[in-house]
Amino acid sequence: xxxxxxHALTKTWDKATAxxxxxxxxxxxxxxxxxxxxxxGKSTTLFLLAGVYLPSSGDILFDGTRVNEVExxxxxxGIVFQSYAxxxxxxxxxxxxxxxxxxxxxxxxxRAREMGELVQITELLDRRPSELSGGQQQRVALxxxxxxxxxxxLLDEPLSNLDATLRLTMRAEIRRLTRDLGVTTILVTHDQLxxxxxxxxxxxxxxxxxxxxxxxxxLYMRPETTFVAGFIGSPPINLIPLPTPGVDAQGxxxxxxxxxxxxxxxxxESGLPLQIDHVEVMGRETLYSGTGPNGALRFLEPTxxxxxxxxxxVHLDFAPADSILFDAAGRRLPDATARRxx
Ligand code: ADP
Ligand code: MG
Numbered sequence: 402x403x404x405x406x407x408h409a410l411t412k413t414w415d416k417a418t419a420x421x422x423x424x425x426x427x428x429x430x431x432x433x434x435x436x437x438x439x440x441x442g443k444s445t446t447l448f449l450l451a452g453v454y455l456p457s458s459g460d461i462l463f464d465g466t467r468v469n470e471v472e473x474x475x476x477x478x479g480i481v482f483q484s485y486a487x488x489x490x491x492x493x494x495x496x497x498x499x500x501x502x503x504x505x506x507x508x509x510x511x512r513a514r515e516m517g518e519l520v521q522i523t524e525l526l527d528r529r530p531s532e533l534s535g536g537q538q539q540r541v542a543l544x545x546x547x548x549x550x551x552x553x554x555l556l557d558e559p560l561s562n563l564d565a566t567l568r569l570t571m572r573a574e575i576r577r578l579t580r581d582l583g584v585t586t587i588l589v590t591h592d593q594l595x596x597x598x599x600x601x602x603x604x605x606x607x608x609x610x611x612x613x614x615x616x617x618x619x620l621y622m623r624p625e626t627t628f629v630a631g632f633i634g635s636p637p638i639n640l641i642p643l644p645t646p647g648v649d650a651q652g653x654x655x656x657x658x659x660x661x662x663x664x665x666x667x668x669x670e671s672g673l674p675l676q677i678d679h680v681e682v683m684g685r686e687t688l689y690s691g692t693g694p695n696g697a698l699r700f701l702e703p704t705x706x707x708x709x710x711x712x713x714x715v716h717l718d719f720a721p722a723d724s725i726l727f728d729a730a731g732r733r734l735p736d737a738t739a740r741r742x743x
Pocket of ligand 2: 443444
C-alpha cells in the first residue's frame with residue numbers, strides 16, 4: 402500500500418502537452434477517480450505513475466520516495482488497461498501468473514489461484530481469453546493486476562467495454578475488492594457516474610490540468626469552475642450569462658454566469674420566463690427544456706406524469722442559496738457574494 406504525491410507533474414509530447422503541471426496527494430488506501438473528457442490527460446497520468454512514460458518535469462513520490470526513474474517492473478504497480486491486454490495464446494492461469502515471471506516463487510501458482518477465487522473465475526483458469534466474455538476478461542485482468550500485492554492499483558476505463566448491467570455489478574465488486582485489500586487505487590474514467598459512485602475523492606481534469614479535487618458532493622454542490630459545473634451532473638446544469646459588468650464601481654468582482662441545476666428550478670407564476678419546447682419523462686422524473694430571453698433552460702420535476710406540455714409558458718423560480726455564481730474567468734464566487742448580490 403502506498404501514499405502517492407505528484408508535484409508539478411508534466412508530460413509534453415512533440416505536438417501537445419498531455420499533462421500540464423499536476424499537484425495531487427493520495428492517501429494510503431484511498432480510492433481516487435480521475436475524471437475528464439477524452440484527451441484531457443487521464444491515461445498519460447496513469448502511465449506516468451506506472452512508469453510506462455517518463456515525466457518531462459515534476460516529481461512522482463511513493464511513500465515519500467521519488468520514483469521518477471524507477472523502472473515500471475520495480476514500482477510494484479498493478480494496472481488494468483482499457484483493452485485488458487490479455488495474452489491470447491496463454492491460459493487464464495498463465496495470464497494471471499505473468500507479472501510474477503521474474504520471481505520464480507513456489508507459491509506463485511497458489512497465489513494466482515487465490516486471485517482467481519477472489520475475482521470469481523476459478524472454473525475458467527484453463528480457458529483462453531477468447532473463450533471468455535468481456536466481464537470475465539475484465540476479472541482476469543484484475544486478478545493479474547493484483548497478483549503481486551501491488552502498492553498501487555491503476556484502472557484505465559476498466560468498465561467501458563461492459564454492458565450497463567455488468568458495469569453496475571463490477572462497480573460494486575471492484576470497490577469491495579479494493580476496500581478489502583486496502584490497496585491505494587486510481588481509476589481513470591470519462592463517466593461521471595462511475596467516478597462519483599466509486600471514489601472517495603474525484604479529480605476533475607481538463608486539458609492537462611486539474612480543475613478540482615473533492616468528494617462527489619463537493620463537485621456537484623460547490624463546483625470551482627464552470628467546466629466542473631458543466632461536466633458533473635446529468636441532465637447538465639444551466640449556465641446563464643449575466644449582463645453585469647465584470648467589476649462594479651467599487652472594484653468588486655461581479656458574477657458573469659449564474660449556475661442553476663435543473664432540479665433547483667421550480668415552475669410557477671414568477672421568475673425566469675420560458676416556453677417549453679421539449680418534454681422528456683425519465684423514469685420517475687420529468688425533464689423540460691425550452692427557450693426564453695435567458696437562452697435555453699432545463700428544469701426537472703420529480704413526477705413521472707408531466708405537469709406541462711410543449712408550447713406551455715412557465716416562469717422558473719429558485720432559492721438564492723441554490724444558485725452558483727461564477728466570475729468572468731469561470732471561477733466560482735464565494736457564497737457570501739452570492740447572497741449579497743441577491
Ligand atoms: P485521455 O486518457 O484523457 O483520453 P490521454 O492521456 O490519452 O487522454 O492523451 C492526452 C493528450 O496527449 C492527447 O492530446 C493525446 O493525443 C496526447 N498523447 C497521448 N499519448 C501520446 C503519445 N504517445 N504521443 C503523442 N501524443 C500523445
Ligand atoms: Mg485514456
